[in-house]
Amino acid sequence: MSLAIQLGVVVGYLLVALAVGLVAYRVAGATAEDYYLASRSIGTLVLLFTTFATLLSAFTFFGGPNLAYQAGPEWLIVMGALDGVLFAVLWYVIGYKQWLIGNRNGYLTLGEMLGDRFGSAGLRALVAGISLVWLFPYVMLQQMGAGEAIVGLTNGAVPYWGGAALITAFMIGYVTLAGLRGVAWTDTIQGLFMLSIVWIAAVWVLSAVGGLGAATSSMLAARPEFGSFGGGLYSPAFIVSSAITIAFGVTMFPQINQRFFVAKSGAVLKRSFTLWPVLVLLLFLPAFMIGAWAVGMPIDVPEGANVLPVVLNEYTPVWFAALVIAGAMAAMMSSSDSMLLSGSSYFTRDLYRPFINPDASERREAWLARIGVAAFATLAFFASLLRPGTLIEVGDTAFSGFALLALPVICALYWDRTTRDGMIAGVLVPQVAYLTVVLSSVLPLVPTLPRSVAGGWDIALGLMVLSAVLTVGVSHLTAPTAESDASRFAVAGD
Template identity: 25%
Template sequence: AVSDATRGIPWVNQSGGDYILCLLFFAVSVILYTTFGGFRAVVWTDVMQGLVMFAGVIILLILTLQQVGGLGNATKELAKMTPPEFGTAALHVENATQTGSEIKKGAWVRTADGKTMRLMDRAVIQPGETASEPVEVVILTTESDAAKVQAEIETGITARVTDSKEYAFGAGQEGVYLVPPGPHKSSPSGFLPVVLALSFFVFWNFSGAGQPSYMVRQMAYKSTVVLRRSIMMVAVYFTLIYFPLVLIFTSARVLIPGMEYAADRAMPEMAATVTSNAGMPWLAGLLVAAPFAAVMSSVDSFLLLVSSSIVRDIYQQSINPNATESRLKKLTYTVNIIVGVLIVFAVLNPPEFLQTLIIFASAGLGCFLMPMIFALYWKRATAGGIVAAMIAGAGTILVFYIIGKVVYDEFTAYELGGFHPFIWSMFVSAAVAIFFSLIGRQPDKTLVKKYFG
């Protein structure tokens, strides 16, 4: 019903009805508890969401390893696999109907010569017609993958490939999933070359320290003792969460073929598959709650950060220093709702891979790392130098992504020298911070003494 209602609406009609419905419920809940609960609500919900994530990941890991036959068997299966092909195909039926037909996204179909493929978008056969317009498909190239989905192939429909394209790296190579850099759809250098891997090592380890959403959370600590304990607990927690996820999604390549059609759905598909195979489909709800909890814990923090920045840092500091708490509270509610609605509108048509957006946003926010380091540890740093460094770092990230869009015709970063743009943004922001701080007025001596002694 939702799909029918939104079919003629530009931008919105690119997503399925189930996605839109879930997004609306998700958005309303996050906006409400963030708006009316504030920082305390965000902190406590993050704690509960962390517990849900931990429980969900551990249960999913156990079920996955049981059904894949252990890591040894998963490795043997991966060694036989070759990357799929991407292309387009038209779907044909023997007899035309007056009502036409629609084949849903994710459906399995087969060509006359036996090729098995999965639809990346819904296909529509118009009334009185026997064929659809070409739609994007994922074409399996591994026989064992094709054998696993034979029971799911649509009957009465024959596909005809109109175009196909092999992986830019790893096409036809058995074992390519087990050795670096790994296969890649569009990059001739592979999924994760050594230089890019080093970039991500720096990126994921240190970019978080510069993200404003994490800085806001530091205000919740009552002492440095609590802070040190929290650092140790988070290190252990992340290890228990992220390492199992690597094992789970590596095994997903074996258990659920063809997920390239919607890679972001791998987690819920895995949850549904392993719980159904285990005879406990009701458990899928808890497992699916884990990724939702992860998303909610990030969204509420950024929503709180944006509203507090606009209300406290801009409005109260620069526009109306004498604003009452009542007025600030009402303004906070308004900003939260407006920003939340804008975010919902932006993600009504999501990118192909959510991870692409996460890396872009994390890199953009991580460019505050060097300005923060200079502000904390360099006595000569000035406000002008720090602001200029923030702008330069964010601008560097943006420029590299614009170049990537022009060069590769997709939303991805241009990796100069094989390095992720985050690395270059660190050097640029550091240089800009030093330059503008040195040419500007020296900081007030009383202020320097207050913070540096």
């Protein structure tokens, strides 16, 4: 009976999300701008929570508590304080300027914006192609998280592939119907629900183990080092590397970067990034601390299992544990549906239209986007069955890959002297180098290259510096092309 309750709650919650998508489909317009950007009509609450829910992924709900359980609660500082604040700053530096430019020129994607500024279809395709490459492991991450969540919730009664298949099927059905309008509506509901439920879960667990003091004392008795800052995994190199690569990577995620285009006014965008650090801390505090407190609880967390479902199964009723996992899976779906929607726009707008069918109708483009969603999600599902690393490892790979795009984009937004050749060099060379490092760990007969150097500094940080040096250096050595037009980015704030 408990298994039926667990699966009933999970599937029921996902069906509610699908119903919202159906409503959105009925009111959506037929244009690409409406499908991808909800006609740039999003207000503060929805923009804040659709961005929030889009980042509520398996990396947050399972990877984060797992890392806090293994290494200590400092992960809250890395993700909550440092990245919450740093991403808010980047939201202003990159996002607000993008909104001003996109609102004036009608851009739908980052590649479209850069390609038009530099008069280069090649640059447009390069940015889109790189984004799709790194988007693939992050979509796969959500499917891995869903599979592991269902295994943990049902104590293995439902296999890993079943959970991964469940979320894949729902997100394909949802995205092909809803577009961004439905995604944003559902994200708002899911974000509010998950924020509430994770706090209720923390209070429930604390009550069951004797309160905050008892939970903290048991944690420190089991792992005294959790009571001091730094040490172990949390070296300065690890903290700084993680904070920078994650925050800069998030700004370049297609599903986040496109959110910079959708606000209905500049005031909406400004209010959203101002409130962001508070919202992030409100979520990460209970989720990560449950993972840290778990080291002092009399529970058995199997090797490779996620700690959050184990704690909930032990200290909360079956229906509530299922509700939390359902919410977490919905959060993964919120991330996945946004990724698939943005990925399809990058494919159709930046690859299909410029190189295959420039005269494609809006209707043809919309249907091609839906087919692309299904194909991309299905391929990611099969890749997730191979389980290529932990949730943290897979997520970190994607963050770093996207982070390498950030500094060239900032140069393009703020430095008129940036040239097409400078952009191509600054984007392409670091990406090839990083992809070589990543693939060296999986390709046979190829020496494995280190992902970190000199005591834990992520190699991606050095490649970010290289991206800026190449963009600026090559731009100084080359002349702007006749097709480039810096005036397209000359906008004034409101």
